[in-house]
Amino acid sequence: MASPENQQSTNSLSPLAPALPEKQNESKQWGQLYGSSLGLAVASAIQKHPGLVLVLTTDMQAATRLAYELRFFAGDNEEAPILTFPDWETLPYDIFSPHQDIISQRLSTLYRLPSVKRGVLIVPIATAMHRLPPRSFLDASTLLLDEGEKLDMDQMRLRLEEAGYQCVSQVTEHGDFSVRGSILDLYPMGAKLPYRIDLFDDEVDSIRTFDPENQRSIERVKRIRLLPAREFPLHKEGITHFRQAYREAFEGNTANSPVYRDVNKGLAPSGIEYYLPLFFEQTQTLFDYLPSNTLLLTDKKIDDAAETFWQETSRRYDQNRYNPEHPLLP
Structure with a gap:
């Protein structure tokens, strides 16, 4: 240098x-x-x-x-x-x-x-x-998640917790996630907006960004990148x-x-x-x-x-x- x-x-x-x-x-x-x-x-x-x-x-x-x-x-x-x-x-x-x-x-x-x-x-x-x-x-x-990919909700929840993400009732800030039936809301580290992942059976049917203030969906995306929620492993x-x-x-x-x-x-x-x-x-x-x-x-x-x-x-x-x-x- x-x-x-x-x-x-x-x-x-x-x-x-x-x-x-x-x-x-x-x-x-x-x-x-x-x-x-x-x-x-x-x-x-x-x-x-x-x-x-x-x-x-x-x-x-x-x-x-x-x-x-x-x-x-x-x-x-x-x-x-x-x-x-x-x-x-x-x-x-x-x-x-x-x-x-x-x-x-x-x-x-x-x-x-x-x-x-x-x-x-x-x-x-x-x-x-x-x-x-x-x-x-x-x-x-770091994990990449694509639309159409197979996803085990229980395993995904465990992986998020091990990566330092916190399970909450409503996603509002980076590092939050919530599970409601077949819907996974997630605010990845480094993302500008949180994502709403909708499953059909065990397949990712759609991924959409949403507004953390009013919880309304914004636009559909094909792939998201999940960084760990901490600078150390849990x-x-x-x-x-x-x-x-x-x-x-x-x-x-x-x-x-x-x-x-x-x-x-x-x-x-x-x-x-x-x-x-x-x-x-x-x-x-x-x-x-x-x-x-x-x-x-x-x-x-x-x-x-x-x-x-x-x-x-x-x-x-x-x-x-x-x-x-x-x-x-x-």
């Missing part, structure tokens, strides 16, 4: 023609970019670079602002999408979980990244510092791995830990995201999801932002590490 921040640098003369590295490990520096000129320069870089462009920002506010500017200057299309990878919006080691819409966007972005040929990904530096599930988890946990193998890794990581009676008890029952307790490494043999980082020819653009202030995040994480770890009900991973 190439970065525009390095001691060996060349100032760009215009945001319409920013200087880009011409070979591996070469760096360029952009200067005197005021107002929205950074967005214009990045938009120009997207057009010039034959691959994905990764932009690391100081925080989520800067990432959101840049995304708006890029949609104005470059537009947003499937051939060169403008992708964001949002922060959890929780404090380090929080006992609260991110909103389902945030998880949905994160999973959708991770699923798309390996196949993106061109475009831009905008990520706050603190978000890029978190560990992520391995790519193999998403590959193995199937039998995942729970078994969590239990073993938890006992190896922490001392004491597991009966005193509500986190351990809930996961053992197949539930996802609040704040479980900070125990993600216990579900896998090995985790990965965002960079493991990126194509090899990704161009890296960084803000000169991200080192300070990364250090601030690390200090905040260390401080909260020291404050909460001795809670026997919620032991913390270092």
